[in-house]
Amino acid sequence: xxxxxxxxxxxxxxxxxxxxxxxxxxxxxxxxxxxxxxxxxx
Amino acid sequence: xxxxxxxxxxxxxxxxxxxxxxxxxxxxxxxxxxxxxxxxxxxxxxxxxxxxxxxxxxxxxxxxxxxxxxxxxxxxxxxxxxxxxxxxxxxxxxxxxxxxxxxxxxxxxxxxxxxxxxxxxxxxxxxxxxxxxxxxxxxxxxxxxxxxxxxxxxxxxxxxxxxxxxxxxxxxxxxxxxxxxxxxxxxxxxxxxxxxxxxxxxxxxxxxxxxxxxxxxxxxxxxxxxxxxxxxxxxxxxxxxxxxxxxxxxxxxxxxxxxxxxxxxxxxxxxxxxxxxxxxxxxxxxxxxxxxxxxxxxxxxxxxxxxxxxxxxxxxxxxxxxxxxxxxxxxxxxxxxxxxxxxxxxxxxxxxxxxxxxxxxx
Numbered sequence: 001x002x003x004x005x006x007x008x009x010x011x012x013x014x015x016x017x018x019x020x021x022x023x024x025x026x027x028x029x030x031x032x033x034x035x036x037x038x039x040x041x042x
Numbered sequence: 043x044x045x046x047x048x049x050x051x052x053x054x055x056x057x058x059x060x061x062x063x064x065x066x067x068x069x070x071x072x073x074x075x076x077x078x079x080x081x082x083x084x085x086x087x088x089x090x091x092x093x094x095x096x097x098x099x100x101x102x103x104x105x106x107x108x109x110x111x112x113x114x115x116x117x118x119x120x121x122x123x124x125x126x127x128x129x130x131x132x133x134x135x136x137x138x139x140x141x142x143x144x145x146x147x148x149x150x151x152x153x154x155x156x157x158x159x160x161x162x163x164x165x166x167x168x169x170x171x172x173x174x175x176x177x178x179x180x181x182x183x184x185x186x187x188x189x190x191x192x193x194x195x196x197x198x199x200x201x202x203x204x205x206x207x208x209x210x211x212x213x214x215x216x217x218x219x220x221x222x223x224x225x226x227x228x229x230x231x232x233x234x235x236x237x238x239x240x241x242x243x244x245x246x247x248x249x250x251x252x253x254x255x256x257x258x259x260x261x262x263x264x265x266x267x268x269x270x271x272x273x274x275x276x277x278x279x280x281x282x283x284x285x286x287x288x289x290x291x292x293x294x295x296x297x298x299x300x301x302x303x304x305x306x307x308x309x310x311x312x313x314x315x316x317x318x319x320x321x322x323x324x325x326x327x328x329x330x331x332x333x334x335x336x337x338x339x340x341x342x343x344x345x346x347x348x349x350x351x352x353x354x355x356x357x358x359x360x361x362x363x364x365x366x367x368x369x370x371x372x373x374x375x376x377x378x379x380x381x382x383x384x385x386x387x388x389x390x391x392x393x394x395x396x397x398x399x400x401x402x403x404x
Contacts, residue, residue: 004280008398013266017273018397021280 045329046093046298047084048311051108053099053303057133057175060166061197061242063225064314071104072303074111079324080301081115087329091125097311102136106144113148129153133167134190135175137182152190154183156214158200158207166199183214191217191268196252197242204255208263217268220256222249222288222382224368250385254392261396275389278360279397288365288380291343309339312367319367339366343376351379357390 006022009015052071053064072080084092094112109130116126129151145152156179157163164174183190192215194200200207211218225239244252253272260269271286278284287298300311305324313319322328347363355361363369364380372381380386 004397004399009396011261011396013261013263014276014396017276018280021277024277025281 044091044297045084045088046095047080047301048095048097048298049080049301050097050099050311050314051101051104051303054103055099055133056103056135056169057100058168058170058172060168061195061223061225061239063312066099070303072108074108076303076305076324077108077111078115078119080305081112082119083324083327083329085116085119085124085126088124091127093127093129096128096130098131100133100136101130102132102141106140109141109144109148109150127151131193133175134179134182135169137185139185142185146187152183152186152188154179154190154192154215156192156194156211156218158194158203159210162199162203162207166197180214189214189216191215191219193219193221195221195223196244196249197223198244198248199242201244201248201252204252205259208256208259208269212263212267215267217270219270220253220272222365222368222380224371224381244385246382246384246386247388248385249382250388253385253389257389257392272389272393275360276393276397279393279399282359284360284362288368289361291362291366310367312365312371316370318370339376343369346377347379350377351383357387360390361386 004018006015006018009018049072053066053068054071055062055067058065081094084094094116096109096112112128116128120126128148130145131153134154144150155167156176157167160176163176163179167175167179169175192211194207194211208218223243225236225243256269257272260266260272271289274284274286274289278286278289284290285292298310299321300308300314301324302308302314306314307321307324307328308314309319309321343363343366348358352358352361352363361380361383364382364386366376368381369376369378372378
């Protein structure tokens with residue numbers, strides 16, 4: 001990741017998604033698992 | 043190893059979708075003995091968690107008793123108390139009160155397919171008699187206490203209708219996944235059925251423009267739904283790598299496996315029927331082979347792509363060249379990057395711009 005300045009992101013949906021990603025990164029939860037959790041086949 | 047197992051309990055389907063990736067109406071389905079062996083093998087070879095995705099064909103053809111056995115066998119064989127999740131991916135038409143009550147009681151997540159608007163859905167997701175299915179699907183999923191997630195395949199028919207699709211679908215789902223379309227089989231032009239299927243495949247540029255439209259609509263929504271893969275892509279820019287299916291080969295060769303009703307294990311359900319992707323049958327302890335096979339395939343493909351198609355690509359970490367099965371189905375080998383590469387880059391660039399990241403920060 002580059003130098004992401006979250007305060008400069010004004011769009012609320014983008015901000016919320018970025019915050020979720022930051023939490024995910026900090027939690028050190030299995031990344032593959034957290035992505036594939038919502039996988040529902042094709 | 044934690045596993046997501048996509049289990050195709052039958053190839054039989056009550057629909058005859060015009061763009062179906064794996065059309066087959068074979069009546070064979072998974073029997074009880076094989077089901078127990080598979081459930082036991084998966085649980086015994088998972089570390090802390092296993093995700094079962096009950097898939098087809100139409101998985102609800104097997105009826106309530108099949109799923110009662112699923113729960114029975116999972117309880118019987120889960121001696122270590124690992125986490126078990128169940129998902130069922132259905133066209134929704136066979137849902138009924140008893141099944142819904144059972145799924146809700148046993149915490150099954152329900153996934154379905156809504157092909158954009160009623161008009162598009164009714165012209166493509168038709169039953170075997172050619173009849174439309176949208177109204178019936180909506181009436182069935184409206185019975186669910188929790189809204190399902192849904193999948194829509196991006197085709198030429200969905201282009202230009204992004205706003206209507208997002209707004210209409212959102213009424214009925216908690217999340218929506220936009221899937222990249224590619225037909226199974228090789229040599230379009232030599233086979234009329236295939237040729238017709240390829241005719242609904244958007245160009246990479248059309249794909250990119252459409253995805254950007256979905257992204258912009260999602261951004262403006264005051265009460266947005268999860269919109270995959272777009273929300274996953276945004277997250278991958280923050281985390282530094284992708285984990286989403288179609289964007290990470292780590293997922294497709296190491297953690298998501300496909301299982302057929304006869305007990306054959308594939309590195310991915312999309313790999314069927316090619317033996318190259320067959321890991322082995324349930325009678326041969328297939329998961330012991332998976333790790334070795336998966337790593338080899340992953341490394342070979344990555345090496346080839348990084349030297350050629352994806353050389354110096356600034357988005358490699360977020361894309362990984364796309365789905366290996368797409369490459370195989372279109373070109374007959376694993377050496378090609380995603381058909382949608384240019385479209386993917388258009389979306390990546392747009393998101394990067396919005397995140398105010400510079401090129402050299404990747």
